[in-house]
Structures are given as C-alpha cells and as structure tokens.
Amino acid sequence: MTTIDDVARAAGVSVSTVSYALSGKRPISASTRERIEAAVRELDYRPHAGARALASARTNVLALMAPLRVDVNVGVIMQFVTGVVTQAQTYHHDVLLLTQDDHAGVERVAAGSMVDAVIMMDVEADDPRLPILRRQRQPAVLIGLPRDTAGFSCVDLDFESAARSAVDHLLRLGHRSIALVGSPQAVLDRHTTYAARMVRGFTEEAARAGVAAVFEPCESSHSGAVAAVDRVLTRLPGVTGIVVHNEVALPAVLATLRERGRSVPDDISVVAVCPTDVAVGQPQQLTSVDIPATAIGGVAVDMAMARLDGTQLAETRLISPVLTARATTGPAPA
Amino acid sequence: MTTIDDVARAAGVSVSTVSYALSGKRPISASTRERIEAAVRELDYRPHAGARALASARTNVLALMAPLRVDVNVGVIMQFVTGVVTQAQTYHHDVLLLTQDDHAGVERVAAGSMVDAVIMMDVEADDPRLPILRRQRQPAVLIGLPRDTAGFSCVDLDFESAARSAVDHLLRLGHRSIALVGSPQAVLDRHTTYAARMVRGFTEEAARAGVAAVFEPCESSHSGAVAAVDRVLTRLPGVTGIVVHNEVALPAVLATLRERGRSVPDDISVVAVCPTDVAVGQPQQLTSVDIPATAIGGVAVDMAMARLDGTQLAETRLISPVLTARATTGPAPA
DNA sequence: CTATGGTGTCGAAGCGCTTCGACGACCGAG
DNA sequence: CTCGGTCGTCGAAGCGCTTCGACACCATAG
Numbered sequence: 001m002t003t004i005d006d007v008a009r010a011a012g013v014s015v016s017t018v019s020y021a022l023s024g025k026r027p028i029s030a031s032t033r034e035r036i037e038a039a040v041r042e043l044d045y046r047p048h049a050g051a052r053a054l055a056s057a058r059t060n061v062l063a064l065m066a067p068l069r070v071d072v073n074v075g076v077i078m079q080f081v082t083g084v085v086t087q088a089q090t091y092h093h094d095v096l097l098l099t100q101d102d103h104a105g106v107e108r109v110a111a112g113s114m115v116d117a118v119i120m121m122d123v124e125a126d127d128p129r130l131p132i133l134r135r136q137r138q139p140a141v142l143i144g145l146p147r148d149t150a151g152f153s154c155v156d157l158d159f160e161s162a163a164r165s166a167v168d169h170l171l172r173l174g175h176r177s178i179a180l181v182g183s184p185q186a187v188l189d190r191h192t193t194y195a196a197r198m199v200r201g202f203t204e205e206a207a208r209a210g211v212a213a214v215f216e217p218c219e220s221s222h223s224g225a226v227a228a229v230d231r232v233l234t235r236l237p238g239v240t241g242i243v244v245h246n247e248v249a250l251p252a253v254l255a256t257l258r259e260r261g262r263s264v265p266d267d268i269s270v271v272a273v274c275p276t277d278v279a280v281g282q283p284q285q286l287t288s289v290d291i292p293a294t295a296i297g298g299v300a301v302d303m304a305m306a307r308l309d310g311t312q313l314a315e316t317r318l319i320s321p322v323l324t325a326r327a328t329t330g331p332a333p334a
Numbered sequence: 335m336t337t338i339d340d341v342a343r344a345a346g347v348s349v350s351t352v353s354y355a356l357s358g359k360r361p362i363s364a365s366t367r368e369r370i371e372a373a374v375r376e377l378d379y380r381p382h383a384g385a386r387a388l389a390s391a392r393t394n395v396l397a398l399m400a401p402l403r404v405d406v407n408v409g410v411i412m413q414f415v416t417g418v419v420t421q422a423q424t425y426h427h428d429v430l431l432l433t434q435d436d437h438a439g440v441e442r443v444a445a446g447s448m449v450d451a452v453i454m455m456d457v458e459a460d461d462p463r464l465p466i467l468r469r470q471r472q473p474a475v476l477i478g479l480p481r482d483t484a485g486f487s488c489v490d491l492d493f494e495s496a497a498r499s500a501v502d503h504l505l506r507l508g509h510r511s512i513a514l515v516g517s518p519q520a521v522l523d524r525h526t527t528y529a530a531r532m533v534r535g536f537t538e539e540a541a542r543a544g545v546a547a548v549f550e551p552c553e554s555s556h557s558g559a560v561a562a563v564d565r566v567l568t569r570l571p572g573v574t575g576i577v578v579h580n581e582v583a584l585p586a587v588l589a590t591l592r593e594r595g596r597s598v599p600d601d602i603s604v605v606a607v608c609p610t611d612v613a614v615g616q617p618q619q620l621t622s623v624d625i626p627a628t629a630i631g632g633v634a635v636d637m638a639m640a641r642l643d644g645t646q647l648a649e650t651r652l653i654s655p656v657l658t659a660r661a662t663t664g665p666a667p668a
Numbered sequence: 669c670t671a672t673g674g675t676g677t678c679g680a681a682g683c684g685c686t687t688c689g690a691c692g693a694c695c696g697a698g
Numbered sequence: 699c700t701c702g703g704t705c706g707t708c709g710a711a712g713c714g715c716t717t718c719g720a721c722a723c724c725a726t727a728g
Contacts, residue, residue: 046445050387051684068416082402097431111380222617385714
C-alpha cells in the first residue's frame, strides 16, 4: 500500500504539505502542488479511509436504512435508493445499506462512527428506531413523517395533498361517487404514515365536496386486488372514479375492473398514485399523481449534507404533488 | 465519545487487556472479563470503526455493486441484495452499496481500504470492471459468469441447466414445438452471460430432442411482451410450449396469449424461469424453475468470507435448478 | 528445590492521516 | 530601513485501536 509518506518523499515535501495540497485547506504554491499531484498519480496513491476517519472524524459514508422486505412496492424502494446513492456521489459520499428490521444496525453504525449521517425510509408514526436515532450525534433524515419530528429533518411527498388533487381531478370531471383502493392493511396497522395521510386527504376532500366515497385497503397480490375491487363495487355500486395507491396491485385492479364488465375510462375513471414510470408502463397509460421517489431520495441527501456543514437546521419538507392526465380518466358517465 | 481508555480505567486494567477481552484473541481470566464487560455496558462503549480498521486492516464492511437501473427485474435484484445483506450480518459485516456504472467506485472503495471484499452482480462476459477488480488486494465474488474467471469466486444459477430442465419438462408432456421468450435485446447485447447461457441451454436441448424451437428476446414492458408473443406465434404457429425468462414481461405474456385466444395450459403450456414468489404471485400459479436469488446472495457472502480467512481458494459454483410443476403446464394438445 | 511451561496482564509501538502552532521568506506601507 | 502581515511549508501531536514482546505468577514435572 502506498501511503501519504511515500507521496511526500517522492515529491520532496513534508507529509502535512501533501495533506494540505490534497485537501486545499491551506494555500500551497502551484509548483509544489504540481509535484505532489504528479507523485500521487505516479504512485497511484489512495488515502486510507480508516485513517482519515480516525483523524478527521469524517467518514464520507451515509447510512441508508431501507425496507428490504419483498412484499411492498419494490420498484419504488429501489427508486428511493437510487436517488440517495446517486446524490450521495455528488457529495463524495458512499452509502452503507442497513435493513429496516436490524434495529441494532443504526446504533452499531452511528455509535461506531462508521457514518456521517443516517437516512431512514418507511418511517412509522411512533417508530421504535427514532429514540435510538435521537441519541446519536450524527444528523438523521427521515423519508416519511413520524408523529414527533423533533430533531429530525423529514422529507416526503405531500400525500394528503396528492389525495386531494386526485379527488379534485375526478370531481372536475363530474364524478360524484368515488373510491380509494389503498395500501395493504398491514401497512396501515404498522402506522406507516403515508398510507394514513393518503386516506385522510381522500376522505376529507370527498367530504368537503359532499360526494359518496369509500376507502378499501388492498393486499399487494392479484387476489388481494380482486377482493378489494369487489368490496368497492359492493359498497358503492354506482362508483365511477377510483384512486389507486398501490403500485403492486395496480395491474390486477385494472384487470379486475375489466373482468367485472367496467370499461376504463368510459364506465370508471382511474387515477393512480405511483411513480410515473409505472404509470406509463401499463397496457393503458394511467392518469397519475407522481411519486417522485428518486428526487425525494436526492433531497434527503441534500438535507443530510446541509445539516452536516451546519448551514441548516432540522426541517420538514413536503413535496407538492403533480397530477398528469393520461388515458384512464374521463368525464363521468351520464 | 467513550473510548477504550475509559473502559480500561473504569475496569482498572490496561487498554490492551480490554482489547483482548473483547476480541478473545488471548485468554483473560473470568473475573477480569466480567469487570470489563460491566464497564463496557455501563459506559455504553462502542469501538471506533475507523480506528479499528486502521489498526487491524479489517473494516467489517463488504462492497456490493448492484445494477440500480430500474428497467430490469427490480424484484430479483432486491432479492439478491437482501440475501447479501442478511448473510453479511451473520459475519458481522455491513454492506456498502455501489452502483453498477460507478466504475471508479470499486477502485475508490477497495484501494481506500473501505471494504474487506467486493461482491459484484450482473457481470458481463468481458466486463470492463474486472481488470480494475483484479488489481485490488481484496477478494472479489461475482454473481454471474464472465468469460475469464481467473482470480474470482463466482456463483450463479446454472442457467443452461435451468433451460434444459424447463425444456425436458415440456418434452415429457409431449410438446414438440416450443419457444423461449427471453431477456431484452439490450441485455443480450451487453453480453450479460445468464441470458446467453439460457438461450444456449434451450437451443441445445431442443436440438438434441429434435423438436421445433424458436427464441425471441423480449423487452421488459407490456408492449414488448405483446410483440414477442406475436413474433413467436408467427414464426411457430403450432407452438404448444413456451419458456419465459423475463419476470417483468411475465404477466403481459400470459395476458397476450389469452388475448390471442390461446388458453393456458390447454392450448399452450408455460414454464417461467423466475423467483418462486413471482411465480406464485400471478393470477395463475406458474410452473417455474426457481431463481433462488436470496440464497445465491448468501452464498456469495459465504464465499467472500471463506476467501478472507484463507480457508478457500477462488472457485466457481453453479447452483442446480429446481423445477416445480404448477398450474400452467399440461400435456400437449392432441 | 529448581527447571519448565502455561496463564493472564501490561507497556509501547505503530496503523495512516489531519491539524495546530511555529517559522522563515517575502511583500508593501510607513 | 523597519515593521507588520501574508504566504508557504514543516514538525509533532494526536485520533482510538490492535498486537507484539515481555514478564510475573503459579502449578507441575523432574
């Protein structure tokens, strides 16, 4: 292994000069810098991460706690992860991947000074990991919105507002009888707040407009989707507009509607709440409210970095939803 | 931060004694050990990862290079990742997530001594990352099979054999006219070898049995699946058995067959090559050859660890396929 | 009773890097 | 000219941990 000593010797300067030349934290003459850079290239020098972490109390690594269960919307998770990793790169940070249920993970990694900050996905209302996270000295960013955000930076899509805009879109098209096919019961039971926020936005907006509205949770499987659609059709036979907030069940929901003799969008309009690429990847291009997962992941990193260099305090940021009308919504049938 | 010094002082022993008590690398009397453990608990001591890495040349971190593109079989990737992370935990290792196309990533992370080993997914025949990987001192494990495996441990499903067993299953049911709907052309062009190995196994086995066989690549989208099925139906109108090696297109392939008036399995039998959970998550339970992604990820970690403690040389391990008959295959129509 | 060999513990030397304080050299201002 | 101030560089002190060699102690064998 070539060390900073080797570089210093090769360039004929002291170790500290090399360090300063490389970090730019003190002025170094052009000629010296060039000699050092040449030596670095020549010797293919790469600083030892551990030594650097020890001396500088910075690791250039971020912890990302992601739900690696396969049952839920894998694609969306992947997009968050991609957003985080990609944005981290621009800050010269790497990403340490922790699994959701490895509670000791955060502690190990943060208390052991392996990371500069922690980003946590899929936060529940009273997430048991939050107290642990709070007592670490590294800043933490949550993707999601717990009951008590004190001390944390939070970022998420404004799901309440997403629900409202989906409902408004249907209202403007004249629909007076609408339904929400949402997350699996397990997700609601876990008090993952995006699911609840979605339901609240949907219910409130429908109530405000005085239209008939039902909500049905939906398991993420073919049979779950069939069951959910049938429950909706039973409870609200005259339904003409459906908001679907469940990427996995989406295709099955559409298929089931067709099977039950309802044509989309002639009999029933469908608005999905999902990443754009899944909305346009279906046989029918779906009207959808985008979940900008990659972008949110990126923002999470930005917030973590801002906290790190002290330019910003903890804050909560809710991203405004954007609805794009495509082929699955139309005027309510007469 | 509490350091090993604090613990030593609290327990009334020297720093080295604490280190040995914690690592178990030298015998320590029961009474001393207990005092030390008490102090550790009391002070909530957590060793500094960087310091440890510096002193011991071990980081307890693994690099995992995964294709975070969203276009391909996200679910499968996730399963590999899960397998790796989970198994790494049993060896007290964490996982640093690198993206496929960050070529500099391996070098940065390995040359900078951030990781003890590297695991690389989605390897191409002449992968440009391999030379870089070869010149690092850390062992590397590939999930996949490049042309030249020298110096690497490799693990993958035996796709050739998987294709054979899918074909054999169809042959035994009397099918004499079969097709393979496979990976997207882009994957083949990239020379990702699993795709090619699959095609080879399929083609050879069909030829050996003297049955009519066609192969069609298939884009991972609804329209891609429709097109691929139609191409198959055109080239081989009498086809009665189809092997599908494309998780994403799977539902659309089945839907298209139905739309073209072919009933499964009465007119056409379908064998999928995919993880079991996607095979049973479809409206119809699919006969499938399992891709044991989680297990393979775990094996990759095992191999990396075995290399690390020198108990094993580099080797290639191909996992034998297991076919499970379910609802989508039946006797060839008369 | 001495030689022998475990056991259990300690001190000190690094591991490779950052950073602080110091110090010449050189500049322009007075 | 001299004085203060930059600029560019250096030496040394850690950062927190592991590990090597040394050594004291005790039990057993000769």
